[in-house]
Amino acid sequence: MIEVKNFKMAFNGKTVIKDLSFEVNKGEIFGLLGSNGSGKTTTIRTLLNLYEPTGGELLINGKRFDANSSVTVGYLPEERGLYKKETVIDTMIYFGELKGLKDPRGWAADYLERVGLLSKLNEKTEKLSTGQQQKVQLGICMMNNPELLILDEPTKGFDPVNRKLLMNIIDELHAKGSTIIMITHYMDEVERLCDRAILLKDGKAYAYGTIKDIKKQFGGKSLDEIFVEVYGGEDE
Amino acid sequence: MNKIRTVFKFEVIRQLKKPTFWISLLLFPLGIAAVLGLSAMNSGGIEDTISNIDFSNKKVGITDDANLLSDEVLASTGIEFTKVKTEEAGRDMVKNNDLDLYYYVSEDFVESHKVKIYDRAADTGLFNFYSIPFANLLKLNVYQKLSPEEIVLVENTVDYETVDLDADGAQVSVMGQAIVPIAILGIFYILICVFGNRLTMALVEEKENRISEMILTSVSAKNLVIGKILSLITLGFIQIVVFVIPIIAAVIIYRDSPMVAPYLAIIDLDPIRVIGNILLLLMSYFMFAGACMMVGSLMPTARDASQYIGIVMMGVVMPLFFMNNFMTGDANLVTYILSYFPLSSPIALMMRNAFGNLPAYELLIGIIELGVASAFVMRLTVKSFQKNAINFSVVKPHFGPRKAWKK
Numbered sequence: 001m002i003e004v005k006n007f008k009m010a011f012n013g014k015t016v017i018k019d020l021s022f023e024v025n026k027g028e029i030f031g032l033l034g035s036n037g038s039g040k041t042t043t044i045r046t047l048l049n050l051y052e053p054t055g056g057e058l059l060i061n062g063k064r065f066d067a068n069s070s071v072t073v074g075y076l077p078e079e080r081g082l083y084k085k086e087t088v089i090d091t092m093i094y095f096g097e098l099k100g101l102k103d104p105r106g107w108a109a110d111y112l113e114r115v116g117l118l119s120k121l122n123e124k125t126e127k128l129s130t131g132q133q134q135k136v137q138l139g140i141c142m143m144n145n146p147e148l149l150i151l152d153e154p155t156k157g158f159d160p161v162n163r164k165l166l167m168n169i170i171d172e173l174h175a176k177g178s179t180i181i182m183i184t185h186y187m188d189e190v191e192r193l194c195d196r197a198i199l200l201k202d203g204k205a206y207a208y209g210t211i212k213d214i215k216k217q218f219g220g221k222s223l224d225e226i227f228v229e230v231y232g233g234e235d236e
Numbered sequence: 237m238n239k240i241r242t243v244f245k246f247e248v249i250r251q252l253k254k255p256t257f258w259i260s261l262l263l264f265p266l267g268i269a270a271v272l273g274l275s276a277m278n279s280g281g282i283e284d285t286i287s288n289i290d291f292s293n294k295k296v297g298i299t300d301d302a303n304l305l306s307d308e309v310l311a312s313t314g315i316e317f318t319k320v321k322t323e324e325a326g327r328d329m330v331k332n333n334d335l336d337l338y339y340y341v342s343e344d345f346v347e348s349h350k351v352k353i354y355d356r357a358a359d360t361g362l363f364n365f366y367s368i369p370f371a372n373l374l375k376l377n378v379y380q381k382l383s384p385e386e387i388v389l390v391e392n393t394v395d396y397e398t399v400d401l402d403a404d405g406a407q408v409s410v411m412g413q414a415i416v417p418i419a420i421l422g423i424f425y426i427l428i429c430v431f432g433n434r435l436t437m438a439l440v441e442e443k444e445n446r447i448s449e450m451i452l453t454s455v456s457a458k459n460l461v462i463g464k465i466l467s468l469i470t471l472g473f474i475q476i477v478v479f480v481i482p483i484i485a486a487v488i489i490y491r492d493s494p495m496v497a498p499y500l501a502i503i504d505l506d507p508i509r510v511i512g513n514i515l516l517l518l519m520s521y522f523m524f525a526g527a528c529m530m531v532g533s534l535m536p537t538a539r540d541a542s543q544y545i546g547i548v549m550m551g552v553v554m555p556l557f558f559m560n561n562f563m564t565g566d567a568n569l570v571t572y573i574l575s576y577f578p579l580s581s582p583i584a585l586m587m588r589n590a591f592g593n594l595p596a597y598e599l600l601i602g603i604i605e606l607g608v609a610s611a612f613v614m615r616l617t618v619k620s621f622q623k624n625a626i627n628f629s630v631v632k633p634h635f636g637p638r639k640a641w642k643k
Contacts, residue, residue: 081446098454
């Protein structure tokens with residue numbers, strides 16, 4: 001579903017991605033891993049056509065992404081926010097309509113009930129806690145059962161209960177056929193959810209394959225141990 | 237198209253729901269009315285203060301070394317003047333409370349034109365109006381030596397009747413023809429004052445609230461910007477309606493009142509000037525909206541944007557500092573520069589058109605120029621938002637391809 005071929009990226013002369021190639025298969029959960037500043041978010045932004053690559057190709061279903069194309073994408077970015085002065089329901093209806101949902105109000109109400117926010121339906125989003133806002137953002141990403149869901153550190157700031165809830169939601173979307181790319185620093189999430197992963201280091205793929213293959217490459221170590229081994233010497 | 241409609245609907249409804257929208261909408265005309273009212277009250281107050289200066293209880297002294305004022309003139313005022321021999325003596329008398337007020341006219345008055353007034357600071361406060369009665373006294377002294385005809389000439393109370401003729405020799409009212417086009421210019425001015433900030437912030441909000449990334453996977457930057465521009469134009473028209481309807485209603489209701497009737501009587505509708513200014517208003521608003529939104533699209537935060545919007549506003553109101561250039565038919569280089577520089581052209585062209593100083597071909601060129609400028613600015617705004625949508629912290633505008641980040 002996703003092809004990244006010889007991707008290169010530089011900002012003001014500073015190279016962030018040297019030469020990166022990988023693929024994400026339809027219906028899999030893929031982990032995009034790396035230390036801070038390793039180029040994970042840059043790769044996603046370029047994939048979603050928010051940046052123009054310095055070199056190479058980043059394709060979704062064989063084409064450069066365009067918000068008007070038929071492929072439905074849900075993206076929970078690292079930089080998160082909502083319209084502060086709008087109510088939860090108005091915000092969700094707006095995004096729902098943009099994503100082509102038939103009944104955005106009904107969908108939003110069902111989702112908010114599920115994540116325990118139905119009582120906040122008419123609250124302004126600025127009145128919600130960070131965790132509650134994150135749930136609303138997550139709901140927006142999941143609207144219209146996206147074919148591709150990209151989650152940049154989705155559990156950041158979540159307590160264990162909400163983390164578990166999120167994992168279940170991801171499982172459900174996966175079961176419905178969504179392709180999911182996860183950027184996370186929690187290796188237990190990767191082990192539990194991801195089919196395959198890539199480890200970025202110095203603008204290149206340091207390791208790439210199934211979780212089992214990656215572990216094998218590092219002598220059967222856990223992903224946590226691998227992460228420490230690969231990025232341990234870096235200044236986070 | 238569907239997504240543009242969604243953005244449009246969302247933006248219009250959310251603005252209409254905001255109390256601040258209605259407050260700013262209604263506050264501006266109310267504010268203008270209040271300022272005009274206060275100003276009228278205040279000017280009345282100054283006149284009252286002058287006319288109410290009471291000399292009956294004051295001990296007034298004078299030294300007239302220039303022999304300007306005859307005893308008859310001084311006596312005709314009803315004020316009992318104490319003649320003082322020297323300036324020093326007069327000054328001492330004020331100091332010792334023997335006099336409240338002392339005027340000194342020096343021997344060289346014809347050369348110096350100077351009259352010194354001594355009073356006690358505690359009696360006068362910040363503003364001192366004691367020169368006014370003395371000036372009247374001087375006038376009175378002169379008038380006694382003049383014939384009634386000479387007084388009319390000196391006082392400039394000649395009643396002139398001007399007959400303005402158009403190219404066909406028909407009598408026209410310059411002011412009457414200008415009233416409605418100037419009112420249209422006034423609407424533009426109010427729109428930019430009330431909406432300038434809102435237009436600028438329209439594209440900053442997504443960046444400042446970190447929504448850009450999420451929304452740009454649902455709607456293209458182009459459709460988002462177009463939806464927002466259309467919504468803001470609609471809100472602008474709502475604003476015009478809210479301004480204009482009460483004014484028209486008030487004019488109809490009070491058409492016979494002395495405040496309104498004289499103006500109504502001289503209104504002379506020239507369809508070309510009125511339609512011309514309406515078209516200029518539309519194009520100008522599109523251009524101004526585009527310019528403000530472009531500033532917003534370039535800046536990462538509202539604070540950054542507000543620093544730059546002043547430049548746009550300055551460009552737009554610049555012609556107000558050169559008003560004389562547009563009210564007469566004598567066009568010079570400044571007239572043409574301000575008429576065709578896109579930011580300043582709205583007010584310059586509308587003013588020239590209002591006073592009948594804009595030939596038809598220039599009006600047409602102006603409308604086309606503003607239309608082209610607005611299309612260009614809006615296109616640039618879309619491009620710039622596409623390039624800078626996730627520019628959250630760095631004020632470094634990009635217009636060209638994002639490949640400009642060279643390896």
